[in-house]
Amino acid sequence: MQATTRHLARYLARRFAWHMLGAAIGLALVLLVYSLLFSAVTEPPAWVVVVVAVAAAVGLGLVPGARELEVTAARALLDVDAELVVPARPRLAHRVRTAGWVVLHLVTGMLVAVCLFAVLPGAVLIAVETVAGRSFGSGFPLPNSVVEAVLRLAACAVVGLLAVTATWPLGVAASALAGRVLGPTSHDRLETALARARREAEHTRLARELHDGIGHALTVVSVQAAAGRRVVAANPEAAANALAAIEDTARSALAELDQLLAVLRDDAADAAPAALAPALDDVVTAHRRAGLDLSARIDLPAGLPALLSGTVQRIVTEALTNAHRHGAPGPVRLTVGLAGPADDRVVIEVVNPVRGGTRTGRRSSGGRGLAGIRERVALFGGTAEAGPDGDRWILRATLPWTPAPADRKELDA
Incomplete structure (x- = not known):
């Protein structure tokens, strides 16, 4: 039982590390894009920031060495059993797949980071306000009845649980997709x-x-x-x-x-x-x-x-x-x-x-x-x-x- 628990803990820790790696790179990329756009436009629209950030992530995936880093991270942190390849002479299919994988890595990483560092604290704050009967700055109105308070506490518990466990399904999905995206192409198999x-x-x-x-x-x-x-x-x-x-x-x-x-x-x-x-x-x-x-x-x-x-x-x-x-x-x-x-x-x-x-x-x-x-x-x-x-x-x-x-x-x- 203890061995199983330790294995599960290592499993979750590696996937969390993979997501945090993507979140760190993605956040730095978004801040860089926002600062550049802000210097040109006072208040750049959010959709413009998103489009430019995604384009920058695609360009990051085309940088030489990006595939080697992603393959190493997938093998070490996602426990991928499928064959992953780093071709000596990358073809167009390799570059496209690598760029798509980098975008997926950054997006899922930032999604996990938002769940843990924004959604989870927000759910805890709303629950504390509900129990204390006073506002601490969340912006949500206080419940008007006991039933509403119970429902709000249940909703906060569910949202908090989903935020904590978000790294699990996203990590499983990334592990399953790694073999398809970073694996050999039909030309590689030939x-x-x-x-x-x-x-x-x-x-x-x-x-x-x-x-x-x-x-x-x-x-x-x-x-x-x-x-x-x-x-x-x-x-x-x-x-x-x-x-x-x-x-x-x-x-x-x-x-x-x-x-x-x-x-x-x-x-x-x-x-x-x-x-x-x-x-x-x-x-x-x-x-x-x-x-x-x-x-x-x-x-x-x-x-x-x-x-x-x-x-x-x-x-x-x-x-x-x-x-x-x-x-x-x-x-x-x-x-x-x-x-x-x-x-x-x-x-x-x-x-x-x-x-x-x-x-x-x-x-x-x-x-x-x-x-x-x-x-x-x-x-x-x-x-x-x-x-x-x-x-x-x-x-x-x-x-x-x-x-x-x-x-x-x-x-x-």
Whole structure:
């Protein structure tokens, strides 16, 4: 019970402070406007003072920093649960809403101040006059009967109670409106959604890079470790070769991880795939050392863009890793090159034997490798197909490429 009472007291005190802040600013603004008008007109009409004061309050809401102050006050004193925003680049909608909120803050604050410092003392004075039977300057006539006196005392009690509790409903209304007025606009929500989509796309890209680089290296390491463990007693030389391959692969993976972290620090997202992709010859050599019976025919022109080259290297890495991890023992054929003399599309094809359980067209892994290949190819408007063909698994990816004029002359030559 005591905790509830203290919480209610803090609740009312914060809202009262918010209203008094608005009352202080509003009263100062009204006095300033009145003094300026009085210097020009001896007795300015009340409606003129009100109109000019409201216009001044709107101008105050347009001052830079006004929204920050109002958002801070709303969060600290009104206990607003809704999201309040302070945009880095305010738009017209933000300025209009801020000006309207400032006017609301000043008006409600002055209304609460009038209730507490004018209406409440007036009600008390009239009640005292009624009880004492004499006037103390309120200007109200004394009651002529006991019934009239009782009714007047009841009216004073009601008015005084309303004046004291005026801060409660006005504070609740302000708290409810703060989220609508100072909250995000439709443009803010769109920008937030786009920023979230960009973050999710970046997370997907990073996950793909880690999968393609570190994940593939760990696959080679696990295969070599298993092979070395099986032959460590019978063939120490083969076990030593496996350990050497593990060492080289781990060192390469660490270097690639360092490059990825460097790219993240430099925020060079566009250059990441090309900078992180290992050379095709190194990929082929690593898988051959890991025990893959691999024959490769790589014939790529020298003028490939860095991003396209990096994508080709990543696709080859993924395809060979899948062949190593899921394929059956036997020869694997890798072909990388242009589709034909008059066809500038880059074609990547990997053919490997399949195990008996994969002829249905589904790998047993459930990983994201093939999905990652399709995502990379789709960025270039290409195609990617993967599936069983008899006792073989064929992956074929096609990437469009438009050579520069100088590269076109070299290819034609």
